[in-house]
Amino acid sequence: MSRKDTILRAAQRTAKEARSAASRKTRMKEESGIPPHRHCSICWKPIPLARMPPACNNQECSDSWAKKDKARKRLTIMMYLFPAFAILFLVINILQT
């Protein structure tokens, strides 16, 4: 058997293994029987996929999510505001000299 043959066989074996591993994975997903869903972002209880806000029926969770969302929005505004100020001060500095 030539070296080329050996390499070819090894490659085919690896491809076969990869294929079987992939099919195993998809089979596992199908067999779990759990419909697509998402989780409450606070307590990780399963909730419907389209639920907005992503929190369960618990009042504490929706309050907590609202608080988190507000903080996230504030952070996003800051992320734009700080560079804007930096550029503004830079422009003022350049204009003054």
Ligand SMILES: [Zn+2]
């Ligand atoms: Zn929850």
